[in-house]
Amino acid sequence: MGARIYLHYPGNEDTVAVPTGFSWGACLLGFMWALSKKMWFAAFVMLGISVILFCSGLWGETADWIGTVLGVLFSIGCGVYGNQWHRWTLEKRGYVVL
Incomplete structure (x- = not known):
């Protein structure tokens, strides 16, 4: 388990802890994690x-394998960068790092 970065919204008691490192939620749940x-x-x-990756798998057997591999790589990429995207989004909303 990685460390956490705490972000605080100025003028409010709202503090959010964003983990560092790999995000299993982003990897396994994808866009539903981002919505949450x-x-x-x-x-x-x-x-x-x-x-797009799902539809690419409907074009034939070779495209199915390529779509599966790209889907797995996309999920891993979301897991690697998910927490960074969450921190960036909070900073764009005005949160500052404590």
Whole structure:
């Protein structure tokens, strides 16, 4: 388990702890994880890429394997960068690192 970065919204008691490192939630749940974190744009992009990868698997056997491999790589990428995206989104909303 990695360390946590605490972000605070100025003028409010709201503090959010964002873990560092790999995000299993982002890896396994994808766009639903992003929706739960109120990361609307990231959720839309993740859903779009997931739909494109799913549709690529409908074109034939070779495309099915390629779509599966790309889907797994996309999930791993979401897990690697998910917590960074969450922190970036909070910082764009005005949160500052404590």
